[in-house]
Amino acid sequence: xxxxxxxxxxxxxxxxxxxxxxxxxxxxxxxxxxxxxxxxxxxxxxxxxxxxxxxxxxxxxxxxxxxxxxxxxxxxxxxxxxxxxxxxxxxxxxxxxxxxxxxxxxxxxxxxxxxxxxxxxxxxxxxxxxxxxxxxxxxxxxxxxxxxxxxxxxxxxxxxxxxxxxxxxxxxxxxxxxxxxxxxxxxxxxxxxxxxxxxxxxxxxxxxxxxxxxxxxxxxxxxxxxxxxxxxxxxxxxxxxxxxxxxxxxxxxxxxxxxxxxxxxxxxxxxxxxxxxxxxxxxxxxxxxxxxxxxxxxxxxxxxxxxxxxxxxxxxxxxxxxxxxxxxxxxxxxxxxxxxxxxxxxxxxxxxxxxxxxxxxxxxxxxxxxxxxxxxxxxxxxxxxxxxxxxxxxxxxxxx
Amino acid sequence: xxxxxxxxxxxxxxxxxxxxxxxxxxxxxxxxxxxxxxxxxxxxxxxxxxxxxxxxxxxxxxxxxxxxxxxxxxxxxxxxxxxxxxxxxxxxxxxxxxxxxxxxxxxxxxxxxxxxxxxxxxxxxxxxxxxxxxxxxxxxxxxxxxxxxxxxxxxxxxxxxxxxxxxxxxxxxxxxxxxxxxxxxxxxxxxxxxxxxxxxxxxxxxxxxxxxxxxxxxxxxxxxxxxxxxxxxxxxxxxxxxxxxxxxxxxxxxxxxxxxxxxxxxxxxxxxxxxxxxxxxxxxxxxxxxxxxxxxxxxxxxxxxxxxxxxxxxxxxxxxxxxxxxxxxxxxxxxxxxxxxxxxxxxxxxxxxxxxxxxxxxxxxxxxxxxxxxxxxxxxxxxxxxxxxxxxxxxxxxxxxxxxxxxxxxxxxxxxxxxxxxxxxxxxxxxxxxx
Numbered sequence: 001x002x003x004x005x006x007x008x009x010x011x012x013x014x015x016x017x018x019x020x021x022x023x024x025x026x027x028x029x030x031x032x033x034x035x036x037x038x039x040x041x042x043x044x045x046x047x048x049x050x051x052x053x054x055x056x057x058x059x060x061x062x063x064x065x066x067x068x069x070x071x072x073x074x075x076x077x078x079x080x081x082x083x084x085x086x087x088x089x090x091x092x093x094x095x096x097x098x099x100x101x102x103x104x105x106x107x108x109x110x111x112x113x114x115x116x117x118x119x120x121x122x123x124x125x126x127x128x129x130x131x132x133x134x135x136x137x138x139x140x141x142x143x144x145x146x147x148x149x150x151x152x153x154x155x156x157x158x159x160x161x162x163x164x165x166x167x168x169x170x171x172x173x174x175x176x177x178x179x180x181x182x183x184x185x186x187x188x189x190x191x192x193x194x195x196x197x198x199x200x201x202x203x204x205x206x207x208x209x210x211x212x213x214x215x216x217x218x219x220x221x222x223x224x225x226x227x228x229x230x231x232x233x234x235x236x237x238x239x240x241x242x243x244x245x246x247x248x249x250x251x252x253x254x255x256x257x258x259x260x261x262x263x264x265x266x267x268x269x270x271x272x273x274x275x276x277x278x279x280x281x282x283x284x285x286x287x288x289x290x291x292x293x294x295x296x297x298x299x300x301x302x303x304x305x306x307x308x309x310x311x312x313x314x315x316x317x318x319x320x321x322x323x324x325x326x327x328x329x330x331x332x333x334x335x336x337x338x339x340x341x342x343x344x345x346x347x348x349x350x351x352x353x354x355x356x357x358x359x360x361x362x363x364x365x366x367x368x369x370x371x372x373x374x375x376x377x378x379x380x381x382x383x384x385x386x387x388x389x390x391x392x393x394x395x396x397x398x399x400x
Numbered sequence: 401x402x403x404x405x406x407x408x409x410x411x412x413x414x415x416x417x418x419x420x421x422x423x424x425x426x427x428x429x430x431x432x433x434x435x436x437x438x439x440x441x442x443x444x445x446x447x448x449x450x451x452x453x454x455x456x457x458x459x460x461x462x463x464x465x466x467x468x469x470x471x472x473x474x475x476x477x478x479x480x481x482x483x484x485x486x487x488x489x490x491x492x493x494x495x496x497x498x499x500x501x502x503x504x505x506x507x508x509x510x511x512x513x514x515x516x517x518x519x520x521x522x523x524x525x526x527x528x529x530x531x532x533x534x535x536x537x538x539x540x541x542x543x544x545x546x547x548x549x550x551x552x553x554x555x556x557x558x559x560x561x562x563x564x565x566x567x568x569x570x571x572x573x574x575x576x577x578x579x580x581x582x583x584x585x586x587x588x589x590x591x592x593x594x595x596x597x598x599x600x601x602x603x604x605x606x607x608x609x610x611x612x613x614x615x616x617x618x619x620x621x622x623x624x625x626x627x628x629x630x631x632x633x634x635x636x637x638x639x640x641x642x643x644x645x646x647x648x649x650x651x652x653x654x655x656x657x658x659x660x661x662x663x664x665x666x667x668x669x670x671x672x673x674x675x676x677x678x679x680x681x682x683x684x685x686x687x688x689x690x691x692x693x694x695x696x697x698x699x700x701x702x703x704x705x706x707x708x709x710x711x712x713x714x715x716x717x718x719x720x721x722x723x724x725x726x727x728x729x730x731x732x733x734x735x736x737x738x739x740x741x742x743x744x745x746x747x748x749x750x751x752x753x754x755x756x757x758x759x760x761x762x763x764x765x766x767x768x769x770x771x772x773x774x775x776x777x778x779x780x781x782x783x784x785x786x787x788x789x790x791x792x793x794x795x796x797x798x799x800x801x802x803x804x805x806x807x808x809x810x811x812x813x814x815x816x817x818x819x820x821x822x823x824x825x826x827x828x829x830x831x832x833x834x835x
Contacts, residue, residue: 223619232612261656265656268656269653271642272677
């Protein structure tokens, strides 16, 4: 390799993931080790992604970070943990005496800029995508090619699941040092091509309790959570893996709904209790059960994270009818914005029987919009100078 | 003898569906009779051609299995009593049919556990009529799982028992009602909508589908029963309150862990929960404690001196819509105002009309049937005083007395799916006999 370059810039993108077997509760707050394993579906980056540019130069005087155009505090502990860990891995690589001398000095400072292609106000957990992207990008910059689970995890636990596409598990591990608490792919993104994911963005009412504080309180006060982690989740992880490998949507859907409900049950069993589900969330739950009962099988399945947005799994041929059902029960308020974003969905109408079965008073505006997406790949490197979010001076490019 | 009971711990599901044996034990508190009223009339006559029952003016199905089980059991006990050769011949033929009518002054099927009171009252009244004085737990329990707890006053424990025939699944009094005179109960009626899912169906589904429920029943409730008994015996409101809230939440957690999930708590219920935690945090201690039954209404426990401030807090956060009805019913509550600090701490947007009204009541001895009613038949009305502890019950005629039996049962600890909806609430009982 040539001598050290004045500026090295790498840009990558990373996906959002949605857990179908939920992570909630840590056994180690510093290393971010969970009390149970979890399993997620990686969403397609055409609809949801984080783009991160990392630049390293001897001319930078300090580490800096910009998120969605705004400079944030680089001293934030999670960010620091992430940076320290990637630098540790880079140092380790160097000391193993690889032939190529690394192109950069580890003492150089780094500038990071990151943007999401979906609104932050949508309440879609972007920290997983963000930290996965940061880990992946810095690894490319420093030439690290070892497992990045720990780097991502130290930023945000579920970020390690965004390091892979398709269907991903985060094995809880047993070692106190967390070296075996890693993510691995269960099935690739092309494994289940008919699977679709609909994100129903709901009006956020009051401020919800953050997940870090929430899960800590749950671990400290909920007897049901401990039982869940020890006695329920392990078998569910095995069953969910089977459902995915066999593309068994019935079983996949039911288990997804049960695990979402059980997660929220442990939140309610926390003291003081945590309620992430709103009345609208509950109406959506009833709508799904009603829709499935009408069809006599599990055709759609909901899951809710630490917020009111619903993520609905279904197969491609059900999407039009289900979207029409949501429109019927939650008529969009016409305000100029598109109600349906992402993958195109052909219009459909509801049968009279379905309409009768639904038996609900419509809730206008209850669902703000829907993002239709599907299973997608893991992090990608973007080529070309146009992709970079930082200019040659290492500062964010002015947006057009 | 029917009075409201507040379950403090609820059986998590039935061990034996026919006998209605719980899978864990439970405790309850009995509410005062003056505030929550059910009026029931029972008439027995040789002229009746069939058993019939009316609830709030509407005839209901007497063939309902729980009701039949209750009637069968009391008639069996009466027959047994007869065959043991008691000196007094019973005044009624066991072949006579019974008519029962019942009216509530509070919403039914809205999570106020009216069925428990109903069956307890029915059991007790029929027992008095037929001269049965054996333990009535079984009779009441056949009607509604939690009903047996309403048979006594004060604090009542339902021991789950182990025998498959359920003979050792009985209620016993843990502490008499005068034990905690400062304890107050506020029932915040949120809505009178029909329950989303009746309790029996809900309980059945929970037992079948919730892993968390079995764990709760086997590993959590037993220790909580012991702890709750201690709290009551020592009048430890802090611990009593916290445990009450935790168990209510855990009940609803297991409902959510059911498939399909059951949500009895509404957005208003959740606001009330937040309000309580906020109120307690402001005071730096547990001064009020909520519990929610299989419905959105809140039951709040507190001590007498906290009632005015807490009621004022509820008014502040849930301003009553002025519609002529009284917002505050039951025990008188002196007005109070909120301190600026509390007002600031509450930090909520008011929800006008979110709470329809509040019933303020207290713990009271369970106790006999008082009153009567006058069905349009030739009859003998019976008025019974609080039950004598020994000896056969007697009946005498006291026409013209207002019946005012209070039988609302509000269950504290998730009687996980214990009661069914639609049972007849019980009020005063009037027995008519042919003379």
